[in-house]
Amino acid sequence: MVNEQDIYQALAAVSDPEVPVLSILDLGIVRQVSINENEVVITITPTYSGCPAMDVIATNIRMVLLSKGIKSIRIENQLSPAWTTDWMSFEGKKKLADYGIAPPTRKAKQSLGLFEEDMVPCPKCGSHNTEMTSAFGATACKSLYRCKSCLEPFEHFKCH
Amino acid sequence: MATDPKDNTTLQLLHFTLQMADNALINGHRLSEWCGHGPVLEQDIALSNIALDHIGQARSLYQYAASICNGINSENRQHLFASTSLNQKISKGEMIDEDDLAYLRDAWDFRNVLLVEQPNTDWAFTVARSFYFDSFNFLFLSVLQNSSDSTIAAIAEKSLKEVNYHLRWSSEWIIRLGDGTTESHQRIQDALNDRWCFTGELFQATDADVAMNAQGVGVDISMIKQQWLEQIQSVLNEATLSLPTGVWMQEGGKQTRHSEHLGYLLAEMQFMQRAYPHMQW
Numbered sequence: 001m002v003n004e005q006d007i008y009q010a011l012a013a014v015s016d017p018e019v020p021v022l023s024i025l026d027l028g029i030v031r032q033v034s035i036n037e038n039e040v041v042i043t044i045t046p047t048y049s050g051c052p053a054m055d056v057i058a059t060n061i062r063m064v065l066l067s068k069g070i071k072s073i074r075i076e077n078q079l080s081p082a083w084t085t086d087w088m089s090f091e092g093k094k095k096l097a098d099y100g101i102a103p104p105t106r107k108a109k110q111s112l113g114l115f116e117e118d119m120v121p122c123p124k125c126g127s128h129n130t131e132m133t134s135a136f137g138a139t140a141c142k143s144l145y146r147c148k149s150c151l152e153p154f155e156h157f158k159c160h
Numbered sequence: 161m162a163t164d165p166k167d168n169t170t171l172q173l174l175h176f177t178l179q180m181a182d183n184a185l186i187n188g189h190r191l192s193e194w195c196g197h198g199p200v201l202e203q204d205i206a207l208s209n210i211a212l213d214h215i216g217q218a219r220s221l222y223q224y225a226a227s228i229c230n231g232i233n234s235e236n237r238q239h240l241f242a243s244t245s246l247n248q249k250i251s252k253g254e255m256i257d258e259d260d261l262a263y264l265r266d267a268w269d270f271r272n273v274l275l276v277e278q279p280n281t282d283w284a285f286t287v288a289r290s291f292y293f294d295s296f297n298f299l300f301l302s303v304l305q306n307s308s309d310s311t312i313a314a315i316a317e318k319s320l321k322e323v324n325y326h327l328r329w330s331s332e333w334i335i336r337l338g339d340g341t342t343e344s345h346q347r348i349q350d351a352l353n354d355r356w357c358f359t360g361e362l363f364q365a366t367d368a369d370v371a372m373n374a375q376g377v378g379v380d381i382s383m384i385k386q387q388w389l390e391q392i393q394s395v396l397n398e399a400t401l402s403l404p405t406g407v408w409m410q411e412g413g414k415q416t417r418h419s420e421h422l423g424y425l426l427a428e429m430q431f432m433q434r435a436y437p438h439m440q441w
């Protein structure tokens with residue numbers, strides 16, 4: 001009989017297709033795992049409403065659980081409470097920085113004023129002398145920055 | 161059509177949900193028309209991101225609307241829409257989904273405000289339209305996240321975090337263009353003046369707005385009008401621009417009467433599903 005710990009271990013192998021260095025557990029999108037008599041229910045929450053990775057993630061969860069011999073799987077999508085980068089694991093933030101993406105720097109609960117910008121240290125040289133070049137990046141979860149010390153551009157996983 | 165009051169409430173909830181869903185889809189589609197045509201790469205990416213947020217929000221709302229339709233008894237369900245393609249499906253007793261609502265309805269079943277279907281025209285007109293709509297959407301969703309309907313509250317809470325970025329983007333562009341060169345100042349002021357006549361409808365309550373507000377599901381939109389005015393006025397001040405003074409307002413979109421622009425938009429957006437039903441890629 002499969003237990004919750006086995007399921008979480010399996011889910012740790014499912015990565016975010018857009019930021020493959022992160023697992024879905026690092027991202028904090030797995031909200032609940034419950035094992036009923038005849039099925040396993042995984043409750044996930046989308047990062048952004050239009051995130052195209054969510055369908056891929058749901059398929060990959062099925063695949064990895066099937067490979068563990070679990071055949072009856074239900075994936076529930078839960079919108080509230082809305083996903084926040086505050087749920088990202090410490091480990092996840094470290095992986096992002098090692099990968100070259102500046103992780104979220106503050107709690108999303110402390111929201112910025114309309115025209116305030118986050119001060120984000122460069123993930124390559126650590127300099128705080130950086131500037132935002134665009135609030136929007138290659139995926140909904142990231143914005144674009146430039147380091148004025150080492151002159152390298154980098155991505156920032158924004159506080160959301 | 162349904163006569164008993166409980167059915168009437170269900171119908172108003174459906175219309176209310178479609179008003180929001182159609183605003184999100186049509187606005188998202190309009191913004192997506194910039195994809196590959198943005199003035200610089202960063203702004204092309206910005207608009208594609210914003211468009212995707214809207215389309216994602218539309219998807220959640222259409223899923224809810226479809227579940228409301230499917231819960232209505234089969235006799236009344238035949239009379240919900242005036243679109244032949246969708247009605248053919250419903251009359252066969254089939255359940256409908258979010259794609260059916262997006263692709264199988266004709267213009268006269270859409271409930272979005274006229275503002276969002278107006279063409280992109282140029283960068284200034286696109287910014288002006290987004291600025292008016294984002295400012296409204298932000299205030300509207302801030303109230304709606306306390307809706308007594310848990311699905312609507314959850315969608316509003318989720319969407320609001322995204323609309324925060326949209327409002328910041330459009331407000332920053334208003335300031336950049338207004339406080340920029342003589343030409344950029346003139347062109348954004350012209351665009352703001354031209355699109356102004358479509359803002360009255362944002363605050364005009366439909367039967368669905370009134371009924372849903374009375375149930376604690378919706379929003380008293382007349383209450384947020386003053387806040388909306390103050391918010392846009394403060395951004396316009398910083399941008400050295402003037403609040404348009406026109407008093408005549410164009411309305412009809414929320415009552416399914418649209419400008420010709422929506423027909424062209426739908427013809428392009430729906431073509432593939434109408435020509436090749438159920439096709440996927």
Ligand SMILES: [Zn+2]
Pocket residue numbers: 122123124125126127147148149150151152
């Ligand atoms: Zn650096």
